[in-house]
Amino acid sequence: QVQLVQSGAEVKKPGASVKVSCKASGYTFTDYHIHWVRQAPGQGLEWMGGINPNDGGTYYAQKFQGRVTMTRDTSISTAYMELSRLRSDDTAVYYCASDLLRTTCGVSWGQGTLVTVSS
């Protein structure tokens, strides 16, 4: 079955960068876009951007332009999201999600990765 498994929790200092991985299985990785969505504690969902694993093309929410980089390694069916210049308000659970229907920002979701930014 389709499964997305994310890397473990991270604690970072302000100004640092974090890179979260998302390993896909159960489907052809290059056939469907991967989206990244975050959720701050007690808050709603926020779309960050997406990547086309087939050609590596990316598209980011305006809010994160210049601070986020999404990449993929097709040899291991893994997508990555790197967020730089971290601030305390970047503390959130970060989710990857695969758009298996091609008309959503996520059908199958990873378990989430908690990133804590604290001095």
Place this chain on the structure above:
Amino acid sequence: QSALTQPPSASGSPGQSVTISCTGTSSDFGGYNYVSWYQQDPGKAPKLMIYEVTKRPSGVPDRFSGSKSGNTASLTVSGLQAEDEADYYCSSYTGSSWVFGGGTKLTVL
């Protein structure tokens, strides 16, 4: 793009129907019918309940239905059950990005 507008809370008794609205601008919906609804239990990843305004993924009970009129999409849960208590989020494709609603906490009384 600002978030789509959802009521912060909704409630109903078991067996009743509840409708959650999701209001945006024409830009928020981008001329596409790519509106989705997600259910999220505390501490869990979101689960897709409705896509393309009205379609249900396999495994989602037909008690869940979606609709859209103008710049307002709606999720209706019929025959409420205790297990339906959760947070619900709408999302829409704007033509260049995706946007979520602020979320609605559904309480089953």
